[in-house]
Amino acid sequence: MQWRVFGCHSPFPAPGGATPGYLLEAEGYRILIDCGSGVLAKLAEVCPPYRLDAVILSHLHHDHIADFFVLQYAIQTAMRLGWRQAPLPVYAPVQPEKWGNLLAYHDAIQLHPIREGEGYPLGGWEVTFFRTDHGIPCFAARLEGLGRTILYGADSGPRTDWSLMAQEPDLFICEGTFLQRDLPDEPVGHLSVQQAAEAAASIRAKGLLLTHLFPEYDRNEIEEEVKGSYSGRWWLAETGLTLSL
Template identity: 60%
Template structure:
């Protein structure tokens, strides 16, 4: 399975960057996982956005979904020009309801809800299973498998997220590192530090940890050093980075 980082910043993008979005390529399918600000421009470096097979949104916060409202235009235009025949399937949480209903766009988007424990097939072998995380709105981590390898995408997640019930020894664990540990708020806010992400990776025996959801003013080396003290097989996300699940770092 091929995982391409299209955006990895939050709560806003740094220069030339984007907020969270990832292109998953597996089993002959191309699925966009989250669709934050600037993601479509980055996606266009690799493919036409209207050629996507599906979009899956972990939750409905702006930094993970804002480019959906531009993607709607791309799908509509492609269908009118005969470049795409079918509506775009989109999976997303039903809450907050006000944002969920805005994901519909005439007959150009086919909207599906996600729920705890739900598993959705994409192609013959590719499967995505959803699990709630510790966050301020309904947010779903994704266990992604093609029958040979497993990616656990953690989405936004606080320290009370129950990682072991989701996956054991995933090939790739994509986990947020919103803070350096020194900057953690005194009260949990549904986000993790780089150290906490590494501790979660060690707990589930993840082969490779990909740190993402990064404050753009942090230096990547500082993020990497903090995590590597706990889980040495770690990468720091950057725009355009490609990781093959199950392949050596």
């Protein structure tokens, strides 16, 4: 199975990059996880956007959903032309209502509002969602299947309790929005790189993919901060990075 990074920047993309979006592909089943600005063009390099089997949107901030509204067009067009028969299953929170009301689109989208703690079967995966510490309803996703556990941390502040979600996941995808020196005095629903590394250590993650990176930071500085707090295998996200599990 493969975890592919299409976008990893926030709140705006670096040149040639994209804001968050990832493809989990296993046994021919493709799940797109978040769909930020620039993600669809990167996805199209791997497969036509209308060939997705499911989409998970962790929350409805624009850096995670900007391209979703164009994906609606791709699905609708493919159904009209007979290239696709079934609507696209989309798992997402429906709050804030202003954006939640825009997720369904004619007969192209089959919307499944996320309910915390409930298990959803997606392909060979059992997916469970957990609320994170963020300004609007935002959900981490634990994906278990095919002998692997993946924890996608979404956007998350320091009050997120990772221990409830997974222990020793094979891969933990965690945001590191700030360098420690820029961490706001009051939590704002995001982690520093150091806090992300400490979170990975606390659940004994076997692998850490650090993402949700500020595009103006020096990557060397980010790397130095991870090294001080986490001794397992880790990767710094970049567009085009593909991890095989």
